[in-house]
Amino acid sequence: MVNPLIGIHAFFGEFAVFAFLWVFVEMFNPNEKSIERAKTAALLGVIFIFASWIVGGASYVFFYGPEVKPLIKAGPESWAHSIFMETKEHVFLFLPILSILALTTLRTFDEELIRNEKARIGLMILAGLIVLIGLSMAGMGFLISSGARSALEAGVGLGA
Amino acid sequence: MLDRINLKGMHIAAIVAMAVVVVLTIAAELSEGLKNLLVLVAFHHWIAKSIIALVVFVGITWIMNKGDKGFIDKFDAEKWGKITAISAVLFATIIFIFYLLEFFS
Secondary structure, three states, X not given: OOOHHHHHHHHHHHHHXXXXXXXXXXXXXXXXXXXXXXXXXXXXXXXXXXXXXXXXXXXXXXXXXXXXXXXXXXXXXXXXXXXXXXXXXXXXXXXXXXXXXXXXXXXXXXXXXXXXXXXXXXXXXXXXXXXXXXXHHHHHHHHHHHHHHHHHHOOOOOOX | OOOOOOHHHHHHHHHHHHHHHHHHXXXXXXXXXXXXXXXXXXXXXXXXXXXXXXXXXXXXXXXXHHXXXXXXXOOOHHHHHHHHHHHHHHHHHHHHHHHHXXXXX
């Protein structure tokens, strides 16, 4: 069976994307209630990103590194690790920082967001950026698992 | 929570922390000594980079928040949102291109 940590990592990551997409949508036409909902969504997003960070880190250090990485590197799609996993693991580090920044912007402006269009656009840029980087993480995750699958299909590791 | 935090300082902290990730990533790939040092510090180079990025972000935010917290009505959130977003996309592209070139070199 595939290590469940990778599934839990993806679950938290995807829900973090949904949470910040929710923040983005709430900013189109904000009122007191939508600001409160956005604050809840942003807090959930930060929690999900940190959970994804910790679970993904444990999965990467204790499972992916020793078992999957050598398999991909010996397989026909070694670029899946060398380019996409390397990019993913480092660009991911932007997300906890950007999510705290988005949550702080939201909580600092609070109901001022209803009247301040620039603050609203600034927050939407941050939330949209988190969504786009999050979606790129999911896309790179697909390429990495394709790399592992192609290595297994090529029989890598079977003769060891 | 109005006026309690210097948001401009926090944006600067985020940009610097992301830049530190880029510099550490490229430097550790080019220098085996630095990579080994990061492993020595935190068991795995990625964990070390994670901790350093967070410490830089929190540290600069704290330093920038010690002085003038700035007035929220003077803070241009749209401008700083754009600057931070462009920086993040640029830094992510640099990391991607670096590993692309590493792979084909």
